[in-house]
Amino acid sequence: xxxxxxxxxxxxxxxxxxxxxxxxxxxxxxxxxxxxxxxxxxxxxxxxxxxxxxxxxxxxxxxxxxxxxxxxxxxxxxxxxxxxxxxxxxxxxxxxxxxxxxxxxxxxxxxxxxxxxxxxxxxxxxxxxxxxxxxxxxxxxxxxxxxxxxxxxxxxxxxxxxxxxxxxxxxxxxxxxxxxxxxxxxxxxxxxxxxxxxxxxxxxxxxxxxxxxxxxxxxxxxxxxxxxxxxxxxxxxxxxxxxxxxxxxxxxxxxxxxxxxxxxxxxxxxxxxxxxxxxxxxxxxxxxxxxxxxxxxxxxxx
Amino acid sequence: xxxxxxxxxxxxxxxxxxxxxxxxxxxxxxxxxxxxxxxxxxxxxxxxxxxxxxxxxxxxxxxxxxxxxxxxxxxxxxxxxxxxxxxxxxxxxxxxxxxxxxxxxxxxxxxxxxxxxxxxxxxxxxxxxxxxxxxxxxxxxxxxxxxxxxxxxxxxxxxxxxxxxxxxxxxxxxxxxxxxxxxxxxxxxxxxxxxxxxxxxxxxxxxxxxxxxxxxxxxxxxxxxxxxxxxxxxxxxxxxxxxxxxxxxxxxxxxxxxxxxxxxxxxxxxxxxxxxxxxxxxxxxxxxxxxxxxxxxxxxxxxxxxxxxxxxxxxxxxxxxxxxxxxxxxxxxxxxxxxxxxxxxxxxxxxxxxxxxxxxxxxxxx
Numbered sequence: 001x002x003x004x005x006x007x008x009x010x011x012x013x014x015x016x017x018x019x020x021x022x023x024x025x026x027x028x029x030x031x032x033x034x035x036x037x038x039x040x041x042x043x044x045x046x047x048x049x050x051x052x053x054x055x056x057x058x059x060x061x062x063x064x065x066x067x068x069x070x071x072x073x074x075x076x077x078x079x080x081x082x083x084x085x086x087x088x089x090x091x092x093x094x095x096x097x098x099x100x101x102x103x104x105x106x107x108x109x110x111x112x113x114x115x116x117x118x119x120x121x122x123x124x125x126x127x128x129x130x131x132x133x134x135x136x137x138x139x140x141x142x143x144x145x146x147x148x149x150x151x152x153x154x155x156x157x158x159x160x161x162x163x164x165x166x167x168x169x170x171x172x173x174x175x176x177x178x179x180x181x182x183x184x185x186x187x188x189x190x191x192x193x194x195x196x197x198x199x200x201x202x203x204x205x206x207x208x209x210x211x212x213x214x215x216x217x218x219x220x221x222x223x224x225x226x227x228x229x230x231x232x233x234x235x236x237x238x239x240x241x242x243x244x245x246x247x248x249x250x251x252x253x254x255x256x257x258x259x260x261x262x263x264x265x266x267x268x269x270x271x272x273x274x275x276x277x278x279x280x281x282x283x284x285x286x287x288x289x290x291x292x293x294x295x296x297x298x299x300x301x302x
Numbered sequence: 303x304x305x306x307x308x309x310x311x312x313x314x315x316x317x318x319x320x321x322x323x324x325x326x327x328x329x330x331x332x333x334x335x336x337x338x339x340x341x342x343x344x345x346x347x348x349x350x351x352x353x354x355x356x357x358x359x360x361x362x363x364x365x366x367x368x369x370x371x372x373x374x375x376x377x378x379x380x381x382x383x384x385x386x387x388x389x390x391x392x393x394x395x396x397x398x399x400x401x402x403x404x405x406x407x408x409x410x411x412x413x414x415x416x417x418x419x420x421x422x423x424x425x426x427x428x429x430x431x432x433x434x435x436x437x438x439x440x441x442x443x444x445x446x447x448x449x450x451x452x453x454x455x456x457x458x459x460x461x462x463x464x465x466x467x468x469x470x471x472x473x474x475x476x477x478x479x480x481x482x483x484x485x486x487x488x489x490x491x492x493x494x495x496x497x498x499x500x501x502x503x504x505x506x507x508x509x510x511x512x513x514x515x516x517x518x519x520x521x522x523x524x525x526x527x528x529x530x531x532x533x534x535x536x537x538x539x540x541x542x543x544x545x546x547x548x549x550x551x552x553x554x555x556x557x558x559x560x561x562x563x564x565x566x567x568x569x570x571x572x573x574x575x576x577x578x579x580x581x582x583x584x585x586x587x588x589x590x591x592x593x594x595x596x597x598x599x600x601x602x603x604x605x606x607x608x609x610x611x612x613x614x615x616x617x618x619x620x621x622x623x624x625x626x627x628x629x630x631x632x633x634x635x636x637x638x639x640x641x642x643x644x645x646x647x648x649x650x651x652x653x654x655x656x657x658x659x660x661x662x663x664x665x666x667x668x
Contacts, residue, residue, distance in 0.1 A: 013322035013542060145404055178654070180322070208620055210613040215602070219610035222600040229599035236595035240588050243575035248618060250650075251573055255617035257650040283623060284540055 002167060003035075003120040005112060006199075009127045009136065009187070010173035014180060015204040017126050018292060019173045019279075021048040024124035026293035028059035032121040035060045037112065039128050052289040060120075066104035069111055073151075105139030106151075109158040116161070134190040137162060137170070141194075165197035173202045174269075176262040181269060188272045198274050202296055206278040207259045220256060223249060266300075276300045304642050305563050306667040308531035309336040309436065314429065314523060317565070318441045318553070319535035320545040324567040327653045328535050328646070329440035330374070331663040334656075337372035340435035343428065344374045347421040347442050365428075369656075373434070382420045426516040429523065524559060532561050536635070538569040538628035543635045550639060563642040565666070566632060570625040571647055579615050579622075 006023060010016035017038065024036040038045040042063035049055055115123055127136055140159040147155055161167045170191060174184040184201060191198045211217040223229050227246075234245040269276055279295040282288050308315050309332060317329045326346055333344035343365055363381045365373040384401070391397040400406050428437055524530050532553070536546040550561050582592050589611075596607040636643070646665050653662055 011321050012545070013320050175322070177322075208616055210617045210620075213609050213613075215606035216609035216613045219596065219600050219602045219606055220614070222602070226599070232599045233592075233595055236591055237578060237582075239591075240581055241575055241578045243573075243578050248573060248575075251570070251621040252614050252617040254570070254648055254650045255621050256613075261651065281620070281624070283627060 001117075001119070001121075003116050003118070003123050005116070005123045005125060005161070005168045006171060007125045007127055007137070007168065008171045008173060011180065011183065014173050014175050015279075016173040017048060018289070019171065019202050019204065019296065020124055020126035022289040022292035022296060023171070024122075025049060025052055025055070025059060025289050026297070027122050027124070028056045031058065033058050033119065034122045034124060035062060035115060035118075035120050036124045036126070037062045037064055037115075038126040039064055039066070039108075045126075049289065051284070051286050064108055064111055066107040069107035070103055073107065073110075103143070105136055106143045106155055106158070109140055109162070110154055113154070113158050113161065116167075134187060134194065134196075137191070137196055138194060163195045163197070168197055169199035170196055171200045171202060172198065172274075173204060175205055176203050176207075176265045176269075178261075178265070181265045185268050185272060188274065198272075200275045200277060200296075201269055201272055202277045202279060203265075203269060203300075204279045205281045207255065207262050207281060210259050211256045212259075212263070217256070220252070224253065270300075303531065303562055305332065305531075305533065305565070305644055306335065308533075308562065309667075310339060312436065312529055312531045314437050314439065314530040316439045316441060316524075316530065316532050317535050318532070318549065320542055320549065323535050323537045323542060324653075325535045326440050327659065327662060328565050328567060328666065329438050331659045331666055333368075333372055333374070333438050334659055334663045335667055336436050336438065337369065340371070341433070342372050342436045342438065343434040344368075344372070344438045344440065345425065345428070346374075346376045346440040347379065377421055377424055379420045382424055386420065386423070422520055423516060426520050430519070527560060527562075531563075532559055533563045533565060534561055534641075535565045535567055538566050538631045538635070540627070540631050540634075543631045546635065547638055561639075561641055563644055564635065564639060565644045565646060566635070567646045568648040569628045569632065569645060570621060572625045572629060573618065573622055576618070576622055579618050582611065583615055 006020075008016050008020035008023070010019075020038070021036060024034050028034040036045065036059065038048075038061075040063055042061070045061050045063045049059075049061070112123060112125060140155045140162065144152060144155040144159060172184050172187055172191075174180045188198055188201070211220055223233070230245045230249060234243070237243060237245070277296045277298060278300045279292055282291055303311075305315075315332065315336075317325045317332070319325050329344055329346065333342050336342040363375075363378045363385070365375040368374050387400055387406075388397055391400060425437065425439065428434065524532075534546055534550050536542050546564070550564075553559050554561060581588050583589070593604065593607045593611060596602060596610060597604060600607075602610065644666055646662065649658060649661060651658070653659060
């Protein structure tokens, strides 16, 4: 049985890791045998699930260090320990490994490929927050061109699997803000152009629906224009409680404007044509991942 | 030293931080403030064209005039790298060969450090040129910010290890360690590819030599607190705060550079009198009175007044939730990072006009 690979991409700060963790947990709770794979320290990867304990036994968490995989690989090639040490400790080694583009990615994908046949139903990969998600996914293809021998075969195998919608699905996580939306539209187009199977666009921190009704928005605008209107409201409320109405309207206006922008960003995201999920602003509390996954499952209605 | 004083006295003011925290807008509004007194350049090394958005100018690989005393430059690192190759390659034929090589095609996309390498070179040239009293740098996000500040360190290590020298002479490199190293690499990458790498490196022979001098200059400049100010930008959310703390720790511990201020961007100050929300939500005379008042003040019909009040109360509740989370995140930040703070409250809408940037500027130096 071959495990299905779900790759979560997205810039830093958009909630990509939270989305990936939420999805992994959700699938594991649904009975799939899941392995969650992230870069960096294992403790950090585990911390993502802290508010959603207890975790199901069907969920495993792994943190990957691509450079260690490259080292292991070179060690394997050289077979003999002492020779391997000479090479790995050579100052030129680090520079060359660093300078050859795509090696880390190939190491990571190679690890993922090993896990495909390791008895899991699903692998969830929290991709590194590189500038351009498509560069990350293109790495095997780019590297294939410069490799020889077994590593080349491996790289080609990885590339085929990444482009196969039966084996792989890609999720873009983004925010309903100008730059993230533009980058998402570009990324989606690039993924399509390269034949990567884009499955889902997840919009995180979606604001509550306020002032969508024109009559309600009109009243807000009226208060915005007229300080006299605000003063009379202030007087009415002052009988019971004292608030700074201008300060309140500032806050309300802030939320209203943000909501308005959210909605404006929907059209280009919808035009991508993939499944679109809107995840509300979730507060850092127990069961956050479960709530996130619920919202992610739902498709945004037109 | 507070930001406003840095902007008056330093030669270089750097903003770093995780992605999406508004570094570019902060850098741009700091640029507006500085330009009131000094000839200023805002340099951004960010693949997303955010500074261009914020300043409403198209930006390329040359400084562009924004207003009196203020230039902006969004560095296209790929273009800058091409220019470097053209400058240093011995012949047009070599330029052609390098530009056509697979190694070069991948280099600027994927080689972590090539952007920083080029950026540091450009920054050095602008600094030495002396055209500007102050250069404000907006570094690429998160991990890259460390790469950017670390690039000098890395280059020095490369010089000292002699790798560059090996790479200048491909045959010497291939024979190194009795040919074992080359043998090992040749098992997974083709000999032609190694030759491409070597040709690129040997072309850059002179550049590396030039670079060594630049690296020392920049290292001194970055570490000199009388000339350089390092500032971190964050938003007041839990995750960003953790990233900010990790990043700052790395910069202070690993690179021994001092971070002077922290800009907390787009935070929501708490609202006073939140109990009014509960009172206005509950059915009863107070709510009815409020609804009547809304109708009288705005001429709205009862239905519109109710829709408005419910939307307003929901907005206030949402705002307050965020404000409280912001407050908690700021407490954590302040407890663990002892620097000067600049609190920049959220502004309605995206900041992408000079007017909006100017409002931001005022709260930045308030």
